[in-house]
Structure formats: C-alpha cells, structure tokens
C-alpha cells in the first residue's frame with residue numbers, strides 16, 4: 717500500500733507525508749543529533765574559515781553570514797527560549813548545510829528508506845547523468861520558532877523530500893503546499909492578490925492569506941520522523957515552531973519532473 721501511494725503520488729501531484737521513520741531499527745538518534753554535529757569536525761572549509769564554520773540566514777535582516785556550527789546551534793536554541801518567553805528576538809536558521817557523510821550513509825540505504833525514494837535510486841533520473849556531472853541535492857536545515865523558508869518552488873520540477881531527523885522541546889514545522897496542477901494558477905494568484913512573487917523566494921504568507929486562495933492548499937505539521945514528499949512544481953512554504961529541529965532534504969528527478977522541466981521550466985531560461 718505504501719509503495720502504491722509513493723508510486724501514484726507524483727502522478728497525482730498532491731503532497732504526501734509518511735510518518736514514523738525514526739522507529740526503524742537502522743535509525744541512530746545519537747548520530748542524527750545536534751550534539752553529534754557539534755562534536756564532529758564538520759563545516760565550511762576554505763579561506764577565512766576554520767573547519768567548523770557554516771552558513772546561516774538571518775531572516776530579520778535578510779542577510780546571509782557564517783559562524784561556528786556550535787554557536788549557530790546555541791543561537792537557534794536561544795531564539796526558541798526568547799520566543800517562548802513572548803519576547804521578540806533574532807530569526808536565524810541554517811539552510812543548505814551539506815549532509816554529513818555519515819548521515820548520508822546511514823539514511824540513504826534501502827533497509828531504512830525505500831528504494832523508490834532514494835537519491836540516485838531507481839526512480840531518480842539524475843542517476844543517469846554522466847559521472848563527470850554528479851548532482852548532490854542532499855542538504856540539512858536547522859531552525860526553531862521564528863525561522864522559516866519563504867514561499868518558493870524547488871529547482872527543475874524535481875520531487876522534494878524532507879525528513880525531520882531531530883526535534884527537541886516540541887520542535888515541528890508547519891507546511892503549506894500546492895499541487896502540481898495548481899502551481900501556475902497559484903503563482904498568478906499570489907502575485908496578483910498578495911503581491912508575492914514565488915520565484916523571488918522572499919515572502920512568508922500568513923495562514924489567512926493561504927486560506928484566501930481560490931485553489932486547494934495542503935497543510936501539514938511535520939514532526940520528528942515525518943517525511944514530507946513535495947510534488948514537482950509545488951509552491952510551498954515552511955515555518956518552524958517550538959524548539960530546535962534538524963531536517964534532511966533531497967530531490968529526485970522523476971520521469972514527470974523531466975517532462976515538466978523540459979516543457980515548462982527550461983523555456984524560461
């Protein structure tokens with residue numbers, strides 16, 4: 717039944733959530749944790765950086781910067797404590813952090829995730845690119861109350877996957893997503909009625925604005941172990957709630973993604 721649901725999800729073009737991945741035996745919650753990240757020598761290497769620096773986005777000032785991963789984790793925790801006391805404070809989150817190698821090898825195995833969902837798996841056509849053109853779409857997001865990903869679409873009509881691997885102090889994420897079919901209509905509606913350009917990836921809509929849409933919007937609250945599947949072309953927005961969460965995200969080029977990218981996306985370029 718699960719395989720059928722995954723198989724038909726891309727054709728239906730409606731979001732799907734599969735719960736409970738953290739209950740699998742192969743799940744190692746000691747490794748999939750901020751403490752492991754803090755201890756591992758992991759981060760951006762290069763000029764001007766020591767080995768544990770990572771990029772983060774400050775949503776209050778609309779700026780990107782880098783800092784030590786362990787300081788960022790503490791800032792994200794502090795941000796939740798400040799919000800929990802009802803005060804206003806920083807809104808920072810870490811996006812597009814490369815997935816640590818150990819996490820990659822732990823998560824992307826057929827005895828944990830199903831083969832149909834794996835990056836470079838049987839239903840990911842990027843697996844057919846030549847070896848000189850590898851595409852790594854895996855990344856991590858670290859956030860807490862106050863941080864969010866504005867309304868946007870994923871690149872190249874790919875299928876999005878987002879797995880919440882860690883949550884503390886009631887950490888969760890509220891998602892709003894459109895179907896594949898309504899995507900074009902939704903982009904026009906958001907621009908004409910709300911002034912939000914989806915491709916600019918800059919606006920966070922309120923619940924009321926979402927509810928005013930003239931097409932269905934799918935809403936879900938993602939918790940630890942939930943895998944959210946985002947259909948190709950879906951306009952979506954994610955807002956973190958409660959304590960610190962870590963999510964691992966990746967993309968897959970389904971056959972439908974290739975078709976849509978070829979006909980809808982590439983002509984724009």
Ligand SMILES: O=C(O)CCC(=O)C(=O)O
Nearest residue numbers: 857865876878954963965
């Ligand atoms: O989890 C997040 O904070 C954002 C994720 C997202 O936008 C995505 O996976 O497309």
